[in-house]
Every structure is written in structure tokens, then in C-alpha cells.
Amino acid sequence: MTEEKTQRRGILHDANGKEISVPLRNVLPTTAKRVRYPGFKPGTELLKKGTVRMPGYAPLPVDIVFERDVPIKLSNGNTIYTDVFRPNDDKEHPAIMTMSPYGKEIGGQWLDDVKFRAGVKKNQTTGLHKFEGADPGYWVQYGYAIVNPDLQGANKSEGFIHFFGNDYGREGAEIIEWIADQKWSNQAVGMSGNSWLAISQWFVAAQHPKHLKAIAPWEGLNNAMNEVGTHGGVPTAEFVEILTDTFASDTDGVEDDIAAMQEHPLMDDYWKDKIVPLEEIDTPAYIVASYTNFIHTYGTFEGWRRISSKDKWLRVHDIQEWPDYYTKENEDDLRKFFDYYLKGETDNGWQDTPKVRLSVLNPGGKNIINREENEFPLARTKYTRLYLNDENRKLQLEPVAKENVLTYNSDDPKKRSVTFKYRFPEKTEITGYIKLRLWVSALDADDMDLHVTMSKLNPLGFKYPSVSGMEPVANGYMRVSMRELDEENSTEWNPKQTLEKSEKLQPGEIVPIDISIWPMGMIFGKGDMLELKVEAHKIGSMKDAPFASMFGSAKLEVPALDENYTYDPKTEHPKMVELGGDSEEVSSDGEYNIEHRMPKDVNKGRHAIYAGGKYDSYLLVPVIPPKD
Structure with a gap:
């Protein structure tokens, strides 16, 4: 019989000095x-x-x-x-x-x-x-x-x-x-x-x-x-x-x-x-x-x-x-x-x-860098609703009259998402906070973990290549059972959840959720498309996590401890030691194959998204008019 490991504890103190017991690890x-x-x-x-x-x-x-x-x-x-x-x-x-x-x-x-x-x-x-x-x-x-x-x-x-x-x-x-x-x-x-x-x-x-x-x-x-x-x-x-x-x-x-x-x-x-x-x-x-x-x-x-x-x-x-x-x-x-x-x-x-120096991304074109502004979010923002249309998977300016439902299977890695697109009739800047209002239900479970993204496509529907190495995508997440809004601190364009209680979905229950999508600054040219993606978020294996075997891999040479800290490379040749070079070395408490340590997602079976009629599912985007 394996002896059960006892969790070590430490003590922290809150703003008022009250003790908080916390778990420790090696x-x-x-x-x-x-x-x-x-x-x-x-x-x-x-x-x-x-x-x-x-x-x-x-x-x-x-x-x-x-x-x-x-x-x-x-x-x-x-x-x-x-x-x-x-x-x-x-x-x-x-x-x-x-x-x-x-x-x-x-x-x-x-x-x-x-x-x-x-x-x-x-x-x-x-x-x-x-x-x-x-x-x-x-x-x-x-x-x-x-x-x-x-x-x-x-x-x-x-x-x-x-x-x-x-x-x-x-x-x-x-x-x-x-x-x-x-x-x-x-x-x-x-x-x-x-x-x-x-x-x-x-x-x-x-x-x-x-x-x-x-x-x-x-x-x-x-x-x-x-x-x-x-x-x-x-x-x-x-x-x-x-x-x-x-x-x-x-x-x-x-x-x-x-x-x-x-x-x-x-x-x-x-x-x-x-x-x-x-x-x-x-x-x-x-x-x-x-x-x-x-x-x-x-x-x-x-x-x-x-x-x-x-x-x-x-x-x-x-x-x-x-x-x-x-x-x-x-x-x-x-x-x-x-x-x-x-x-x-x-x-x-x-x-x-200037109080604000703003960059605005323009994949496929030239970014705006250090544009002078007085505030952020910008006072001249025109918040615009793009309504989801489940029939053609498009976003549109006018409310959708007919009620529709779109489903996907959260258990299918290839089909656990849906996308909606909007084609811009003219050059448009979207800069600031973004919100997604969705009506959803979990057809085979009592909860949903959602990940939504907003990105830019060229007129042919392909992503522009990333220049900086950082993909220009705005992200948002929500566990639907934790959808309760913090009304006091939320705004129309920046909804906040209390995260204080879990309200599981009842069979057949359809609920509205407001997902905060992180701020983005993006130029869309005439004909470019905005793509909204809604997917079931799955927590993967730690072995597949980004950077899992990267940190600690590089070998660095520095003077040995009994030498001077720095040296003249032209005249001095100190004894050097090698640091690093073993990125797989992890503590006994933190091995990547200890998957039971990791929280699990709640997705199971089919998710449904409702739009049109009484289901006002829409993407709220901050459109920026040119400066006067």
C-alpha cells in the first residue's frame, strides 16, 4: 500500500492581517x-x-x-x-x-x-x-x-x-x-x-x-x-x-x-x-x-x-x-x-x-506605431454590434429575425468549434475592449468551458502571416456555470464575472452569457474579414504544453565562483563553468506526467449556440473613427 503524501502548508496574511493557509510544494x-x-x-x-x-x-x-x-x-x-x-x-x-x-x-x-x-x-x-x-x-x-x-x-x-x-x-x-x-x-x-x-x-x-x-x-x-x-x-x-x-x-x-x-x-x-x-x-x-x-x-x-x-x-x-x-x-x-x-x-x-502612445496592428500591411492619444479606451469609440447568424455563419449589422440553433461536438477534436465571419465594406479600425454576448446550452452535460477568439482574415479567407511571432488574436474565456456578472464593476464593453458561485445548467436550459474579449487594436482593409471562433476549451496533457521542455535547455558559460565575476576577453582566460542544459529535470512534485495535479475541463458532448429573434447573440466591437 502506497503511503499517502501529506500536503505541506504555509501561512499568508490578507490586507487586514488575517491568516490564510496555503499549500506548499517542493x-x-x-x-x-x-x-x-x-x-x-x-x-x-x-x-x-x-x-x-x-x-x-x-x-x-x-x-x-x-x-x-x-x-x-x-x-x-x-x-x-x-x-x-x-x-x-x-x-x-x-x-x-x-x-x-x-x-x-x-x-x-x-x-x-x-x-x-x-x-x-x-x-x-x-x-x-x-x-x-x-x-x-x-x-x-x-x-x-x-x-x-x-x-x-x-x-x-x-x-x-x-x-x-x-x-x-x-x-x-x-x-x-x-x-x-x-x-x-x-x-x-x-x-x-x-x-x-x-x-x-x-x-x-x-x-x-x-x-x-x-x-x-x-x-x-x-x-x-x-x-x-x-x-x-x-x-x-x-x-x-x-x-x-x-x-x-x-x-x-x-x-x-x-x-x-x-x-x-x-x-x-x-x-x-x-x-x-x-x-x-x-x-x-x-x-x-x-x-x-x-x-x-x-x-x-x-x-x-x-x-x-x-x-x-x-x-x-x-x-x-x-x-x-x-x-x-x-x-x-x-x-x-x-x-x-x-x-x-x-x-x-x-x-x-503624450499620455497614450498607441500601436494598432495591421497584419498584411503596416502597423501604426506610437499614435498619440489622450486616453484608453478612446473617447471617440463607436461601439457596434455584429449579430450572429446561425444559418450562414456570418456576422451582420442588422438583428437576425429568425431564431436558429447551431451545434458542435465538444468531444471531437476536429469539430469542437464554429466560426462566424464579417466582411468589411471599407477600411475599418477596431481598437479597445470587445464583448461577446451568446445564448448557449449544454445538450449532454451541465456545464461548458468556452474559448472565443477574434482574428483577421484576408479577402480570400486566409490568415495573414505573423511578423512579430505573436499571433494577432483577441481571446476570451468562460466557464458557463460561473457566468454571474459583477454588475457593480461591469460595463457594456467590459463585462466582469464575480466567479463567486457555480450555477450548473439544467437539462434544456438556455442561458445568456457575456464574455469579455481582451483588448485588441486592428486595422481591417476593404474586403478583409473578421473571424469569430467559438470552441470548447480542452485542457491538454502537460507533455504537450507550450514551453514544457524549453526553459533550462540552453548552456551558458560564466567564470567559476572562485574567479572574478567578469573578465577581459582580450587578455584574461578564467576557468569557466557551464550552467544549464537539462530542461527535462523537474522536481518530484512537478513531473509533467503527474496529470492528476491539473484541473479538468467540464466539456462533454454537444454544445448549442442560439441566435436570432429573442436570442440576441452578438459581438460588440469598438470601431474607431479617424481623428478630426
């Missing part, structure tokens, strides 16, 4: 190859101008003081460790803190793991940065310190890794106050970074640390239940599992977000703790968004729209987030923002920057 130790931990070596070293960290990366533009594995004692008694890169002088400097559990440097995720490095050349950075974080080689030359902590549980830091929440924000706030207390600090701290590092900024800013003067969230969610754990109630846990298997901890491991999804299928205190109260944030913010990120799009636009900051700017780009973040032009733009708020350079012209 992750890989720092000795595992795939996590690429370079070793523990407290001390201070001068990194010389012209030296390099790794072959192929840019040489350092200036001398940098490097403080490694510096301890920070948190108020809960745990000690964490941070790296600090700062200018080689005795002056006081502002700092930029990059916050994630990925590792103070390199770590289990790195651009070399990704095909063509996602378009970021090695020599665009010095390689001193943590994954998705600010490059010290760039920032130190302009008088900034970069602080890269290993958060609780990460590598050698004590405690367990948090999947966000109020305690996570408090940890960041304590780090910021520690930075302000350092002798080299001018007591002005900013935060920067992409993805997890952007998410961190929302949670920390909501804590109002005294010395946090500016944030720059570069694409990141702020509602862990509705933007990563589930989308519209539909479990989307594959990415969470893959991400967790890149972490390393020699202490208490990580909060087990997959187990928590099973324990907490509905919105409750656990998930409420992981929602940022955006309206409480008043920190100056430089926000960057895109339309094509599965995890980040919705939350980034919501962050821009809902924070209370009087000083906030939005820039929407048209490529993938990593090349956008490490493009020098964008680094220079961000530096202008930080110079204003962290250095007090109030005459540098930053306040003349």
Missing part, C-alpha cells in the same frame, strides 16, 4: 542544472569597464561596484539575499528594484532558451540582469543602482516563494525601505521589469512604501485568479505548472498554486488576497502593454485604466515584450521618466510626453 534545489544557480559568494567586487560576464554579451560601459549576496532581514524573521550593482563613487544614487523569484541572475529562464532569443541579440545587454529585468550595464552608467533580490524561498533565501498577494507586496515594500536606508541611496526607489517583475510592481505599489517614487510595469497581470489561474472561470493552469518547475529553493519551496486551484475553485479569501486594489495606487507609472500576450494583455490595460495615479502614461507596442523592453530607444525613454521622478530632473521634458 521545487528543484540550487544544485539542479536547469536552474543555473551560479553559487553563493557574499562580498564586494569592482567590475571593470570593458570586461564581460559571458561570451557574446556587451562589455561593461563603466566601472560597476558589485555587492553580492547581501543579506536583508525581513520583519517576519526570514533572511533573503540580494545583489546590488551601483556606480563606483561616493555619491548618493536612486535605485531600481527588480522583483521576482527567478534568481538574482540568469536562473531557470533565460532568453537563450527561446528560439532566436525572441529577437534580442546578446550584445544588446551585458548579461548582468536577472531574467526580464533592468540591465545594470545600461543603468549604472547613468547614475542608477540596480537591486536584484532573491525573494523569500528563492535559492538560498529563507521562507517559501509566494504566488503574489498582500504578503508578497509587503516583502517588496520592506526591500524598498531597506534600499532607502543604504548609505549610497538618495532615498528615491523605482521598480522596473517585465511579466512577473511587472506584476510585482502592482502588488508593491498598493502597499504605499514611503520611498517608492515611480513604477514601470512592462506587461503584467494584477488578478491572479482571473488572469492566470483561470480565465473567466476556465482553468488555465499549464503555464503555472511550467513556470513553477523553473524555480529553485533550498529552503521551504513554493506556494502550490495548482493545488490551490483545486482547493479554491471559486472566488474566496484566498483569491481575493491575490487581486490588486488598483484604485488605491497613486504612484507615478510608465505602463507598457501589447494586445497579444496570453497572460498580460487584459491586466495591463486594466492597470492603466483603474489606478488613481495622476501621473500615468501608457505605451502600447506591436512586438513581443522582451525585444521591446531591451530596445535602447525604449530604455532611453524609460530613463527620462525615472530621471524625472527619481532624480528630480523636472526640466527634462518628460511631462510633455
Whole structure:
């Protein structure tokens, strides 16, 4: 008889200090190859101008003081460790803190793991940065310190890794106050970074640390239940599992977000703790968004729209987030923002920057980039209903008179979706939030998991090729039993579910649902078609999940721990060690074949979509007239 494994537990605290018990799991130790931990070596070293960290990366533009594995004692008694890169002088400097559990440097995720490095050349950075974080080689030359902590549980830091929440924000706030207390600090701290590092900024800013003067969230969610754990109630846990298997901890491991999804299928205190109260944030913010990120799009636009900051700017780009973040032009733009708020350079012209710089995608043509606007969503938006016609599978401007029903089989991989098309009679821009109203029933079950997409087709009905590598598709999800609307916080164009209760479908019951489709900006030429696809969402095997065997695969060479951190490639030949190269190495808690860990979909048998007559199924699209 196999002994049943006991779930380890940890304690978090909500906004009022109330304890929340959370499940914990192991992750890989720092000795595992795939996590690429370079070793523990407290001390201070001068990194010389012209030296390099790794072959192929840019040489350092200036001398940098490097403080490694510096301890920070948190108020809960745990000690964490941070790296600090700062200018080689005795002056006081502002700092930029990059916050994630990925590792103070390199770590289990790195651009070399990704095909063509996602378009970021090695020599665009010095390689001193943590994954998705600010490059010290760039920032130190302009008088900034970069602080890269290993958060609780990460590598050698004590405690367990948090999947966000109020305690996570408090940890960041304590780090910021520690930075302000350092002798080299001018007591002005900013935060920067992409993805997890952007998410961190929302949670920390909501804590109002005294010395946090500016944030720059570069694409990141702020509602862990509705933007990563589930989308519209539909479990989307594959990415969470893959991400967790890149972490390393020699202490208490990580909060087990997959187990928590099973324990907490509905919105409750656990998930409420992981929602940022955006309206409480008043920190100056430089926000960057895109339309094509599965995890980040919705939350980034919501962050821009809902924070209370009087000083906030939005820039929407048209490529993938990593090349956008490490493009020098964008680094220079961000530096202008930080110079204003962290250095007090109030005459540098930053306040003349347009509040919104918008990109609009145009597959098959030329994208609009950095169009100046005053707000988002755009005030001149003309919301237009395109009604579903089940008879010809078209979308049309006029309501459909005759009631019709269209069915598909959710169990048939080749036939578990239906599409509707609308052909544009003239060039049209659709930019903003999108909603799909559907009338549905489950003919053979009591629930439905739906995934809907909106995309662009050429006049012949084919997709335009993707230029940036990110497919230009707007997405929406809903578990029909969790359809209850949050009336107080919903709008006609941005419906929100409460996710607080499950209302199973009765046999033969037909219900209306309002599905939020994430913001999109798209140009449709005359004759181009909008395609709406409605499909039964199926949770696949972890073995087939995207990126499942990618992270940790690249082998990187760095100087051995007993050598200098950087070296002159022309004159020095230090002993090198190889990090990485084993992407299949996973913890015993996280093997991809442990499918019972994963939530299941609820689809079974036939789904029916009703349109016409009393069934006003329609797609609400934000049509943008040209500027006056």
C-alpha cells in the first residue's frame, strides 16, 4: 500500500492581517542544472569597464561596484539575499528594484532558451540582469543602482516563494525601505521589469512604501485568479505548472498554486488576497502593454485604466515584450521618466510626453506605431454590434429575425468549434475592449468551458502571416456555470464575472452569457474579414504544453565562483563553468506526467449556440473613427 503524501502548508496574511493557509510544494534545489544557480559568494567586487560576464554579451560601459549576496532581514524573521550593482563613487544614487523569484541572475529562464532569443541579440545587454529585468550595464552608467533580490524561498533565501498577494507586496515594500536606508541611496526607489517583475510592481505599489517614487510595469497581470489561474472561470493552469518547475529553493519551496486551484475553485479569501486594489495606487507609472500576450494583455490595460495615479502614461507596442523592453530607444525613454521622478530632473521634458502612445496592428500591411492619444479606451469609440447568424455563419449589422440553433461536438477534436465571419465594406479600425454576448446550452452535460477568439482574415479567407511571432488574436474565456456578472464593476464593453458561485445548467436550459474579449487594436482593409471562433476549451496533457521542455535547455558559460565575476576577453582566460542544459529535470512534485495535479475541463458532448429573434447573440466591437 502506497503511503499517502501529506500536503505541506504555509501561512499568508490578507490586507487586514488575517491568516490564510496555503499549500506548499517542493521545487528543484540550487544544485539542479536547469536552474543555473551560479553559487553563493557574499562580498564586494569592482567590475571593470570593458570586461564581460559571458561570451557574446556587451562589455561593461563603466566601472560597476558589485555587492553580492547581501543579506536583508525581513520583519517576519526570514533572511533573503540580494545583489546590488551601483556606480563606483561616493555619491548618493536612486535605485531600481527588480522583483521576482527567478534568481538574482540568469536562473531557470533565460532568453537563450527561446528560439532566436525572441529577437534580442546578446550584445544588446551585458548579461548582468536577472531574467526580464533592468540591465545594470545600461543603468549604472547613468547614475542608477540596480537591486536584484532573491525573494523569500528563492535559492538560498529563507521562507517559501509566494504566488503574489498582500504578503508578497509587503516583502517588496520592506526591500524598498531597506534600499532607502543604504548609505549610497538618495532615498528615491523605482521598480522596473517585465511579466512577473511587472506584476510585482502592482502588488508593491498598493502597499504605499514611503520611498517608492515611480513604477514601470512592462506587461503584467494584477488578478491572479482571473488572469492566470483561470480565465473567466476556465482553468488555465499549464503555464503555472511550467513556470513553477523553473524555480529553485533550498529552503521551504513554493506556494502550490495548482493545488490551490483545486482547493479554491471559486472566488474566496484566498483569491481575493491575490487581486490588486488598483484604485488605491497613486504612484507615478510608465505602463507598457501589447494586445497579444496570453497572460498580460487584459491586466495591463486594466492597470492603466483603474489606478488613481495622476501621473500615468501608457505605451502600447506591436512586438513581443522582451525585444521591446531591451530596445535602447525604449530604455532611453524609460530613463527620462525615472530621471524625472527619481532624480528630480523636472526640466527634462518628460511631462510633455503624450499620455497614450498607441500601436494598432495591421497584419498584411503596416502597423501604426506610437499614435498619440489622450486616453484608453478612446473617447471617440463607436461601439457596434455584429449579430450572429446561425444559418450562414456570418456576422451582420442588422438583428437576425429568425431564431436558429447551431451545434458542435465538444468531444471531437476536429469539430469542437464554429466560426462566424464579417466582411468589411471599407477600411475599418477596431481598437479597445470587445464583448461577446451568446445564448448557449449544454445538450449532454451541465456545464461548458468556452474559448472565443477574434482574428483577421484576408479577402480570400486566409490568415495573414505573423511578423512579430505573436499571433494577432483577441481571446476570451468562460466557464458557463460561473457566468454571474459583477454588475457593480461591469460595463457594456467590459463585462466582469464575480466567479463567486457555480450555477450548473439544467437539462434544456438556455442561458445568456457575456464574455469579455481582451483588448485588441486592428486595422481591417476593404474586403478583409473578421473571424469569430467559438470552441470548447480542452485542457491538454502537460507533455504537450507550450514551453514544457524549453526553459533550462540552453548552456551558458560564466567564470567559476572562485574567479572574478567578469573578465577581459582580450587578455584574461578564467576557468569557466557551464550552467544549464537539462530542461527535462523537474522536481518530484512537478513531473509533467503527474496529470492528476491539473484541473479538468467540464466539456462533454454537444454544445448549442442560439441566435436570432429573442436570442440576441452578438459581438460588440469598438470601431474607431479617424481623428478630426
